[in-house]
Amino acid sequence: MRDMQRNIYLIYIIRTIRTFLLLVPILVPFFQENGLTQTQIYLVQSIYAIVIVILEIPSGYFADYFGRKYSMLFGVTFSTIGCAIYSVAYGFAAILPGAITLGVAYSFISGADSALAYDSLLAMSEQKEYRKFEAYSYSLTGISEAVASILGGFLALISLRAPVYAQTIVYLSLIPLVILLKEPPRTKREIKNPFREILNISKYALIDHQEIRWLIFYSATLGTLTYTMVWLTQPYYQLLNIPLGWFGVLWAIQLGFMAIFARAANYYEMRMGKKNAFVSFTVIGVISYMVMGIVPSLITLPFILGFYFVRGVHTPIFQDYVNAIVSSEIRATVLSVKNLAQKLQYAILGPMIGVVVDMYSIQMALVFSGIIYGVMGGVTLWRMYKLEML
Structure with missing residues (x-):
């Protein structure tokens, strides 16, 4: 049990x-200084996303079969x-090779850390604390990003x-910390055909189990x-003629608010109810896009804080x-499907939005994004309501 508690702290x-991301607040200017257009920036990010799409489920399966710790170690390396x-x-x-490598890294960490945390809590019979763990973790990462944003700027x-x-x-510095993790006890399935097993789990999550499917689609x-x-x-900051030195400070403020919002996640859903909370996420996002x-x-x-909420x-x-x-036994794989x-x-929509920025304007891209995500969110919410999930 001591090892499981240490896992949570680790x-x-x-x-x-x-998430001490020194680079992110100035990544667009960094790409621009290195000769990339806005369309190429979105293309790099879309290829990064495609790499994740290709590897996300196999890497989740790797974590389930060979161990979440080894998957995370591969990712941080x-x-x-x-x-x-x-x-x-x-x-x-x-x-581009850097983006591809980072896409591989993300795939092997994604889902593995959450699965290891949940199973560690499960081993201590404290799985009901998982939402609090995620909320507190998200709050910590928000603070970390905020501090890193100022320093990065x-x-x-x-x-x-x-x-x-x-x-x-x-x-x-992450490599030695991951090495200290301990795999929690869990049931391992006997696998004869790994490829077929991956397809079966994906089919279960996206087709057979309606509740998981629509949770995945809406979360996506x-x-x-x-x-x-x-x-x-960052292009919006440039549109408003905000000096580069302020990019990190503003980014930090946004992430600081996100940390506060994350701590209130459980309370917000309890007060609003599941249906109202779910609907509010799309409404807040669309209004923020349109106003900006x-x-x-x-x-x-300040409407940008809507996205961080x-x-x-x-x-x-x-x-x-x-x-x-x-x-x-399939948790990391299903989280990878999500x-x-x-x-x-994003791989599909990102380049489209980048083209709108280059051909028209950042303002048009924001309005276009609001319309697209409003329609997608609305359709998904309607399906969840029809299935009595809300």
Whole structure:
């Protein structure tokens, strides 16, 4: 039991360090300085997402079969390599291998850390604490990103490569921490045909089990809604003529609010009820897109917090719902299916939104995003309501 409790503490630390993202607040200017257009930036991110789409389920299966710890170790090692590639790259062709490597890294960590945490709590008969674990974890990661954003912004004033060098060191520090994790006891299925088993689990999650399917689809839509705004935020700052030195500070403020929102996730759903909470996520996201797109100004900039509310609150709630339904031996694979759905959506929609930015404007891209995600969210909510899930 002591090892299981230590796992929880270690995952808090690993997630906090892993989200100490010095590079993210200035990533778009970094790409631009290295010769990428907005369309190429979205293309890099879409290829990154496609890599995740290809590997997400196999990596989840790897975690279920060979161990979540080994999957995470593989992931943090590739994170270090991918960031090291960025640190010396110039131009689309040189940056792309770094994005691909980081996509591989994300795939092997995604789902494995959540599955290991849930099974550690299960081993201690404390699985009911999982939502609190996710909410607290998300709060910690928000604070970590906020602090890193400020530091990354200041490092960027020295050089746009300085945050990349520092990020490589941060990722490198994760390797010994992952090695300290202990695999929790769990049931392992006897596997004769791994490929068929992956297909069977995917079919179970996306076709056979209606509740899991629509939870996955809606979570994917909300995740893509907020992730799209990540790549529109820095061009929006540029539109408003905000100095580069303020990028990290503003990013930190946004993430600080997300940390607060995440801590309130359980309370929010209890007060609002499941149906109203679920509906509010799409409504808040769409309103934020529309207001910022139609009236771009410093006065409407606070509407960006709507995306961080959705991101901070919906993630622990949906993770808990899916974990509670899925059995231990396929948990990491099903969570990978959920993450795959989001990356697949972004891989399709990201380049489209990038083209709108380059051909028209950032304002048009924001309005376009609001319409797209409003329709997708509305259709998914309607299906969930018809199935009496809300």
